[in-house]
Amino acid sequence: MIYLALFWQFFKIGLFSIGGGLATLPFLYKLAETHPHWITASQIGDMVAISESTPGPIGINMATYAGFQSAGYLGGVIATLGEVAPSVIIIIIIARFLANFDKNPTVKDAFWALRPSVVGLIAFAGLKLLGIVVYGQGVFNTQAALVFAILTVAVLTFKRVHPLIWISIGAILGMVFNVGG
Amino acid sequence: MNTRLIDLYIAFLKIGGLTFGGGYAMLPMLQREVIDKHGWATLEEVLDIYAIGQCTPGIIAVNTATMIGYRQRGVIGAIVATLGEVTPSVVIITALASLLVRVQDLVLVQRAFAGIRIAVCALIVQSILTLAKKSVVDIPTTLLFLVSVALTLGFGLSPIAVIILAIGLGIGVGRFRERGTR
Known part of the structure; x- marks a missing residue:
């Protein structure tokens, strides 16, 4: 029963990804490792691109996309519901019983270690993705590495440019100069 | 307490559909x-709810929607607000993905997409640096960052294990510090 398995996998992602945005990325990467017939690691890059270029929370967009890739239309809906289910349960419990949850000293202690660790997890996923980009075909792709370096400097220099613009630039460079191939 | 469920749904449908990228x-x-528009909360309450959304598991935008929905109409309100928040994503992404499936074999x-993936890597670098600026601020947090990368990348540890270890470590260190100051 793929829908049940899909719901469970995304329930776990929803439960353990803390910090929003790209925090689900390392879990999706792990999912591509354990369930390669659902999604592949290189598809994750496409998911990030599409999720950043469309409205809606990135984590939800990625869940819908990954679910769709795994099991079609219903898969997208099931994965999304699986990912939000832990939030709904946990937030209702907190709203009911823990009024000052975010000011609780134990929660603050946990977050002192959680925050840098989550950044580390996103770095892990980013490095894996970069590995596919520059070393995907088993040989070092100098051209892709160079374009990555230039784009990174550009993104960090022009901070206010919308991600959609950078993604479009990547698409044009790919189509015209085949930089990723 | 007379908030209609349809109002909750539509408000969060708009928030989900008109926000690029979630978070702030x-x-x-x-x-x-x-x-x-609806006066469901004051600015201060919204900021508090947003803070809770950040330090609970799951997507921040969803956590915020759930909390506001719950405060208005209880459990059913929480569910309706959440469904409103994710509806635009599901519709737009499903449409785009089914379109892409049809053209994905074109050279x-x-x-x-090969080019887009390079751009995505550059964007992830930016996200990591933005996040790191706020959370990787001294030697202990830098060590935590590096250990997290090493455990996943080098030792193949699952991200779930890293999250659980970090929570345990953070609470443990907190207790230890408390004892030291007493």
Whole structure:
């Protein structure tokens, strides 16, 4: 029963990804490792691109996309519901019983270690993705590495440019100069 | 307490559909719909709810929607607000993904996505640096960052294990510090 398995996998992602945005990325990467017939690691890059270029929370967009890739239309809906289910349960419990949850000293202690660790997890996923980009075909792709370096400097220099613009630039460079191939 | 469920659904449908990227990007829309239009919360309450959304598991935007929905109409309100928040994503992404499936074998599309993946890597670097600026601030947090990368990348540890270890370590260190100051 793929829908049940899909719901469970995304329930776990929803439960353990803390910090929003790209925090689900390392879990999706792990999912591509354990369930390669659902999604592949290189598809994750496409998911990030599409999720950043469309409205809606990135984590939800990625869940819908990954679910769709795994099991079609219903898969997208099931994965999304699986990912939000832990939030709904946990937030209702907190709203009911823990009024000052975010000011609780134990929660603050946990977050002192959680925050840098989550950044580390996103770095892990980013490095894996970069590995596919520059070393995907088993040989070092100098051209892709160079374009990555230039784009990174550009993104960090022009901070206010919308991600959609950078993604479009990547698409044009790919189509015209085949930089990723 | 007379908030209609349909109002909750539509308010969060708009917030989800008009926010690019979640996180802080949703605050202006939250302010317009939740504070100005419906008066479901004050700015201060919204910021508190947002803070809770950040330090609970799951997507921040969803956590915020759930909390505001719950405060208005209980469990059913929480569910309705959440469904409103995710509806635009599901519709837009499903439409786009089903379109892409049809064209994914075209050489030009494959080339475009190969290029896009490079741009995505650059964007992830930016996200990591933005996050690191706030959370990797001294030697202990730098060590935590590096250990997290090493455990996953080097030792193949699952991200779930890293999250659980970090929570345990953070609480443990907190207790230890408390004892030291007493």
